[in-house]
Amino acid sequence: MPDTSAPRLLGPAEVRELAAKLDLRPTKQRGQNFVIDANTVRRIVRESGIDDSDVVVEVGPGLGSLTLALLEVAAEVTAIEVDPLLAGELPATIAKHAPAQAERFRVVLHDALTITDVPGPPPTALVANLPYNVSVPVLLHLMALLPSLKHGLVMVQAEVADRLAAPPGSKTYGVPSAKAAWFADVRRAGAIGRNVFWPAPNVDSGLVAWTHREPPTTEVTREQVFAVIDAAFSQRRKALRGVLRGIAGSAEAAEAALKAAGIEPLTRGEALGIDEFVALTVALHANVEVEG
Template sequence: MSAEALLGPAEVRELAAALGVRPSKQRGQNFVIDANTVRRIVRAAGVGESDTVLEVGPGLGSLTLALLAGADRVVAIEIDDTLAGALPATVAARLPARADRFALVHADALRVTELPGPPPDALVANLPYNVAVPVLLHLLAAFPSLRRGLVMVQSEVADRLTAPPGSRVYGVPSVKAAWYADARRAGAIGRTVFWPAPNVDSGLVAFTRREPPATTADRAEVFAVVDAAFAQRRKTLRAALAGWAGSPAAAEAACRAADVPPTARGEQLTVADFARLAEHRPPRP
């Protein structure tokens, strides 16, 4: 697409000034001001002309414009009143030939369960850093049509989302993301491409949807075990799952029935291990 259609540092600041917008730390707003970065994200995400792309937190539209130039359709979810009100006009002004392929949902992404138009194929977003993990997990649950995606998150969060079992940072986000998809690090993003520049580094996480482990337990039951196992990270499963199972002895029995060592810790288990544990939770009174 032409460079003129994208937003650079001057255009971002001009738009913000015209709208009276100051980036909100409470909402994790850091606007991308580098056109090369949004081009890179679109390329890495593999966005094609047949894709319906879901974007969260579009802000002033830096990434939105780049996505819309390559995708068939873009649906953006924005919670901020001022930004939501202004984005359609920005799209119409800078990409008039594609404006009819853009839809905006003015809502909290954590509460969205329906979208206008065809189901989205891909999630590509600079996720608000303060809610990145819950937003990602909610959207993967709410929209099974999302087969792949690329999200920009805080570098530390990217490490957690993509960590394998046994890693020092493997935890709840790692396991819950693995329920839905295979995730991998897809690059790093410098601080200077944002306005305002954040105090942390950023990273790209690419994911590809896959089927969850074969299990008779449902997702909520599996996630309950995961939460319990990591609530007391340094304890063995026999101790950490005592509350979940009803007692340490019951937790040990569940572990043995699931072929999981009761002396292991949560960070050593795969999502399939947690699914087997969920199947063997003792009946509660």
């Protein structure tokens, strides 16, 4: 059970003090925009729906603003940080601002895009301010790596949030939407302004919440379905009959697979939900070996 002694959250003064101590110059390359508003991190935690039974994994904790808010609620928090400078300082920040919670926190120095093992108890939730330049690959990688995840909430660029939560047929629906739907039911959970960050980004941010769902099939693999999704959106304005000819072997074979899956051959990829992509992949693999 989390200790009732609440952590002291970071505000603008504390964030800048830490940055000065570390001689830190936030880099755009690593998507370093640090939250300096306590109300915002508490809102993220509230919207995430985590409670004192959750083991939370956080990506890109930075100076620890969100980490401290997570420790107010969660049973444990594991933070994955790629920057050695930030990873090295984080335990001291937690010890100073949340001494009662320090034993329930661990930091892992690793790139979240390539991590293959997260130490500690299996995480049940992912809550993070994801680096904007790699937000979708990181989210999909961790969803695949950690089947124990039940739910989560991530802050990403507003445009990316729209794409992740987009339904089939909408203008923003695409590869991220379809692939995320393999793992979870995804929804938009709010907007975040620019002035809560230091340095302020030049884009707006959005919250995306998700709840785990079981894989929609065991007949074909996730990799096989994702290869079909990638192909379907490779030429977004073209009908699937033509777009899939490469992996089906011919336009005729693609048409046969589409009809077998109950899909009109002149349909575009943006009209298909994850269940239709699964049915299409099954039909394609009944006759051909799809390249992934």
